[in-house]
Amino acid sequence: MHWRSRVLVLACAGALAAGTAAAADAAPGPHAAPAPAGAGRHSVTLLTGDVVQVERQPGGKQAATVQPAPGREKIRFHQQEVDGHLSVFPEDVTPRLASKQVDRTLFDVTELIAEGYADEQSAALPLILTYRKGTDLRKATAKADLGVTLTSVNGRSARASKATAAAFWASSGDIERISLDRKVRASLDRSVPQIGAPEAWAAGYDGTGTTVAVLDTGYDPTHPDLAGRVREAVNFTTSPDTTDHFGHGTHVASTIAGSGAASGGKLKGAAPGAELLIGKVLDDDGFGYESWVLAGMEWAAHSGAKAVNMSLGGGATDGTDALSLGLDALSAQTGTLFVVAAGNDGEQGAYTVGSPGTAAAALTVGAVGRDESLASFSSRGPRLGDNAVKPDITAPGVGIVAARAAGTAMGDVVDDHYTAASGTSMATPHVAGAVAILAQQHPGWKSSQLKDALASTSLTAPGLSVFEQGGGRVDVARAVKQRVFATGTLDLGAVEDGKAAVSKEVTYTNVGTTPVSLKLALEAKSLAGVPAADGIRLDKSTVDVPAGGTAKVVLTGDPAKLAAGTYSGRLTATDGSVVVHTAVGADKTAPKHKVTISALDLRGKPAVAPWLLMYGEDYRYDVNTWLGGDSLTLELGAGVYYLTAEVDGGGDGLTVQQVVLPEIRVTGDTNLVLDARKAVKVEIETPKPSEQAGIWSYYTYRELGPRRIANYAMQFDYTRELRVTPTPKVTTGAFEFGSRWSRIAPPLTATVLGDRDSLTTRYLAGSPKLDGWRLLPAVSAGQGKPADFQRVNVRGKIAVVDPDPADYNRDDVSRAAAAAGAAMVFIVVPDGWSTASVPSISAAPFLPVPTVQLDRDEGVALLARLKWLPALLSLRGIPVSPYLYDVVQTEHDRIPERIVHRVTAANTATVTTHYRQAGSGGEAKEQRFAWKPWQDFAVNEYQRLVATPSTREEYVSSGDVQWQHRVKHGLVWDEMSPLQGGMTTAPRTYQDGEKLTEDWFAPVVRPAIPRGVPGLDSAREGDNLRIRIPEFVDSQAGHYGFNEGDDQAGPAVTSAKLYRDGELVSEQPYAFGTFPAGADPATYRLDLSVRRDSPEWLFGTGTRTSWTFRSARSASTALLPLLQLDYAVDADSGNRLPAGRKARIGLTARFQDGMAAPDVRSMKAWVSYDDGKTWRVADVKRTGKSYEATVDHPPLGATNSYVALRVQATDSAGNSVDQTVLRAYGLSAK
Known part of the structure; x- marks a missing residue:
């Protein structure tokens, strides 16, 4: 059981016109192909102005990231995955969610996308604003466009612009309730x-x-x-x-x-x-x-x-x-x-x-x-x-x-x-018409009488419960003719242990002129089929209803005689000709108990818990709330619950204390104390020195009966450590606690000589980075203004500045220090600010000297020392980390007394990753998403800069974690979104101790069905061709990408055309969709043209590929015999071969995964050095099951520095491929 979609739809289930919006409510149609460019990717701006990016993978997994709105960078975000829906909650919305002032759906990302409120579909959030009683709705205000007045809910419709959503949120505290105006x-x-x-x-x-x-x-x-x-x-x-x-x-x-x-x-x-x-x-x-x-x-x-x-x-x-x-x-x-x-x-x-x-x-x-x-x-x-x-x-x-x-x-x-x-x-208007007929007959009747009369005289279908048919099928003839009717539906509601029996009256009405004596019969049972017996009973077995009058019968639900469950049944009254019935319901809930929750900080004092979740098997008792320093008392049904809460420890705010209680058995009144003092540090130990870079996150996962509940929280790297409370081993259901880390070699290690501990520093965006060891004296430079540098000699030294937060520009401080000759600048972080890594769009430095942030407390202590004593700092800089640790730490069934995750060959794979120079910027962005087996959504993976060309050792957690790696060259303005426009891998796992090599953008980059990517197969389905061909793959199995343009060049161009026996039958933007096919055998040709040319994309700038194949209708889905070409080019890390020399190019024709190898009978190749204006034949020879083309490259001056390839292959069945790739690889002078 779960909360289902709230999208309003016309309640029409039959066949609707093809292409109409309502068709979604008819029977499900054939599976729709995921579009190659953007259709599975959405940006969702929340009511708070924060932006969530979600992207669906071909295998169904989804990646999600959160970009805080400006000024909200220190807000913590919690992600919940419950019953297939992802919700993202900024921590500051918790009190208003708990008080039901804000509709939770406004933070249900899955629902917002389904309703059409993703940013690419809507520039505003439509809302219904409910105001407090007494508010003059004509004068109601909000930082949104107000619409129609809705007096029935004492509210107004409104549209909150996503561009100013944060301002609306900040000013909305006086609104009684904010709800999504659903489509x-x-x-x-x-x-x-x-x-x-x-x-x-x-x-x-x-x-x-x-x-x-x-x-x-x-x-x-x-x-x-x-x-x-x-x-x-x-x-x-x-x-x-x-x-x-x-x-x-x-x-x-x-x-x-x-x-x-x-x-x-x-x-x-x-x-x-x-x-x-x-x-x-x-x-x-x-x-x-x-x-x-x-x-x-x-x-x-x-x-x-x-x-x-x-x-x-x-x-x-x-x-x-x-x-x-x-x-x-x-x-x-x-x-x-x-x-x-x-x-x-x-x-x-x-x-x-x-x-x-x-x-x-x-x-x-x-x-x-x-x-x-x-x-x-x-x-x-x-x-x-x-x-x-x-x-x-x-x-x-x-x-x-x-x-x-x-x-x-x-x-x-x-x-x-x-x-x-x-x-x-279609059913509803029949009943509305019946209401009109009955209202004509009884013009003085109230709506409740009309409702009861139709429901109680309806035709009951045997074998159907009241939860399926209510009273039964409307019978307006009986309603008009019969002079007796009864209460149509009677809900006893909650019948609870420890409380009195629940009794309600059923009223019988006789509008005739003669009295009626009715015999009563009651049948009721639970959803599990357990009879109610005396648990639901009548106070009499017959009832006499006077002419023109009413009579009442009492129905009672007795908690002492009912087993827990949801009950339904029917009370029937008849005298042989008169038949009326009442649909009956009752809910025997588990016994309820008071659960009192309080929190203690690190000093044992009452603490705030800004986020508290408590879930059980029954969703009706779900708790999403907070503690404001006082205790909270809840009334919950007996059962097993799971609780996770973040407790404010009362320290410097740089440590997270997470209290987890995975198995709370509520059998009576219960007191729960969330004690931050019991939390222990999560330690990540790596073989080489490392520190966290960018976002990190942690999660809890719990299975309770049929429910699957996951909660994630993301943190920026200014948070120093994570602490969590140990737990006993759970005895029912699965439980998991884990955390996700990305660790690199420390970019800067700064230690005051004579001290043991290093200082907490972070480079500013755009700062040059030290490379190697330095020993520099430090000197206090006031607030870092030009006048301050004139009063002190900073030449060749570290200038330590404590700026005025009200008049502070970090770039100006760096420039002033450089003008005074400083070798380096340490900026003490102003009080209340953080030392988080500042995202950098580019690795290129634009500040004049190395400039770092220094932790506030450490900086104040250093400045105090400099008043009396000199300080010499030992500095070690590693500008580009030669290694990376992508770690998922996991604890199953319990959280131990000490949590230490040691990265070893027993839990890690080693991936030697080559990042080739495929763009002109000398840098790329890369990103690695992680999913546990139970996860639908991977959350908050930071984009990381990497120099190109370069090689890095990457240590990745093995086991049941699925990973997806993405790489894109050049500028990416949105640091925290899933990378797009480059290449990616399919989600995969790694084996313990596995060693492998990953080579990104190795030539030749061209369209193909990639090897080793589930979900990207092309097949015949009835009279349709399901085509799934990415525009880009490279020479590494599993890499693929789509032609989505980039931040500099704008949209790229792709076109796909399908011919049947030489006649054009379909033209679509991509070779990724459903194409029509005839039933009879025919020869098909699929032409795919791709163009992409920008500073970020130097190779594979234009391709033309034609696949020719035979196909006919088959009884089942059949993979299409599309020949794919693979290339082997022994290029350098810049994807270039020496000009003026001979080179051998490996050529292989294959089918897609799942098919036997083709019997290739012919392979031909041509090369061009002027982007395809002229071509030269290449010498092609067979080498076993593959081929090799020998190419004699001319001197560099006789070329445009690039080589274009054209290759044709044919198999014995007549299937063929003809592929041209402009700028397949480059030429160099050496």
Whole structure:
């Protein structure tokens, strides 16, 4: 069980027009290919202004990073991965999350992307702002664009610009609640008789004199079936008019009150005499916002509508979302009955009824077929949170034929005037029509009476629980004819041990002229099938209902006689002809106990815990909160819980104290003390000296029953150490604690002679770096202003400055020191600032002398010493680390008393990594993401500069950690995002002690299906070709990249064309997608053209590749015989060969992984030294299963310094490849 998607959809499950937005709610289509450039990558700006970058890999793993908003660099971020959703919480949002002032969905990155609120899709966050009672909504303010007034929730819609989101967040403290304004999109010849409408018509009731509002996509005013039916239409969207250009609203409106004129009266709606109000709350693409829907609900309820049809709905909620709360409020204020689709998520099982159908006052409608069986798509209860009974009723919703809006293609088109569709969207208007009929018969009835009468007289389907069908399928004929009805649904709610039994009344109403005596029968059982027996009981077995009066029966849930579980059942009352029933629900919860939590700092004093999570098997008791120094008391159900919290130790703020309690057994009232003093340091020991560089993170992972819960926290490297509390070994479920580190040779080691410990220093961005050993005296230089340097001799010395935070520019200090002759500058970090590594866009220095930050406390102590004593500093600089440790430290099932991760061959692989010079900048960025087996998201991997060409020994944790390495040459402005535009590997693991070599951008860089990358295969699937060909691979197996441009050159150019028997059948931007294919055998040619040319991309600047192959429809998926070319060029680290000499180029033709080797019969090659203007034939000879081309390079002056290659290969089956690569490699003078 988990919180499901909250996206609102038209509750329509049938086939919709191809390409329409609502098609997503029909049956799932074929698997969509991930786009090669950007479609699997998203930036998401949070409400706080912080930016999360998420990228999906071909194998399904995802990488995520966080970029703090300006001024928020010291905020800690926590990432949670719960039931497949990634949420990112800045630490300062915790109090407002805990008080429910802020909607957690605003930090659910997975949900924001699914709703279309990624930055590439939306420049603002749409919000619903709820204000405190008494606020004049006309004068409400916020640093956002305010929209429509929503009186039902005492709020306003708003749009917070992402560019100024941080300012909105900082000024939003007085707003009572901030919610995401979720997107809304669009969710009769047999069905009307199925519900008994003709019998009601025959009795004189067709809805005449009643008004039904339809909130949908508008209506077609030209449709004959709706002529004269609509009293008023109002547009709440940004579309220009109320006309239905989508098709959904017209279909729904005619199902309610259509005249059937276009069918000769055959396809009438359920209540053809009713009058309609049309509220367009979804735009012409079938999309809208919750605020539009709320505004439409308010208008409809205040416009005299007896019923409001809402054939739209969202994901499962507990009924406390804005739409549900607004519905309940409007029902109470106006007496309007809202008839709402249950949703189309039934194939996901229980707990799928969506908002606003989860509102208590809603008449929530599921769908059945013509044979009365429950439609597979119809959402099931119980309601999330309290396990209340939903839906309330069902109606026909499969293959419903109703009016088709002109020019639309929703559903299965029947003719010009009608179309067929399926979904709870189609079931709902049948019930709305039934409400109109019953309201005509009983004009004085309240909405609750109409709801009860329809639910209690519905036709119950045997074998279906009330959580599937509510009361049953609406039977308006019985509702009109029968004179007795009952409470439709009765929820006993929570039945708890230690508390009194819960009793509620069922009311029977007799509107007839004769009394009725009814026999009562109750059946109830738990979801597990355990009978309730006496645990749910009646106070009598019969009830006498007087003519024109009511009678009551008491239903009781007894905690002493009920086992824990969620119960449902049906109370049936009958006298042989009268039959009424009540859907019954009860939730016997585990015993609840008080859990009191407090925290202590390193001195044993009450402490703040800025972030505290507590989870158990039952999601209803999840806790995401904080401690402000006082204790917190929670009421939780008995069971096993996991807690993790960050406790403020009361020290310098540079140490993290994490308290972890992985197995808390709550069997009675419990006191938990989170004691920072018990935390022990996490130590990483490496064979060579090392220090942390950039972001590091730590995590806890816990399995409790069916739940999988992970929590991550990221830290910048100004945080000195991580401490965590030891734990006993867990006895149930899996538990894991771990941390992720990137360590390099210390760039600078500075020690005052005579002291044992080194100083804590960090280079400033743009600073030159010391190389080797130096011994320099230090001198105090005041605040580092030019006048200060005039008062002291700093020539050839280290100038130690303590700047004024209010008037301080680090670059100016460095320049002033250099002008005075200083050899180096130590800037004491101002109070409250940090010594974090400052991201550097480029390795090129722009400051005049080495300039570093010095820890505040250490700097103050050094300055105090310099007042009385000289100080000589020993300095050792390593400007480029020759090694790197990428480490994941892991503890399973427990956290030991001492946590020491020693990097050894037993837990590490050694990767000798060559970074070739493939761009003109002399540097590259690289990044390595890590996933544990249970992780869907890897988080917060820093981009690291590396010089090119260079070779580095990289020590990478082995075992079950999956790693993905990325490399890109040149400038990258966004330091903390996943690298894009270069090359990457597929996620992989390493073996203990494994030694291997990685060679990045080795020639020839060209399009190909890479070796060793799952998910990048090309295959025949029915009458489609699924093509997956990256634009770039190099000569290392597993490396691949896509043509995504770069920061200097802008977008690159790629084009793919598919021919069948010489005729063009498809042209697409990439050779990465689905291409059409005919059923019969045919010869296909796939042409791929790629161009990319920038200072960051010197080789493989233009390619043309043609693959020719045969293919026909097959019974199963079949890999395509696409010949791939591999090259072996013995180039130097700059990807160049000597000019004026002969060279041998290795050539191999292969198929993609999973296929036998091809029988290659021909291999030809040509070379060009003028970017393909002229070509020379190369001598090609076979060497075993491969080939070798001998190339006689001319002198450098006779070339453009580059070599272009063209290679053709053919196998015995006639498959061939013809590939041209401009600037395949370079030439050098030596």
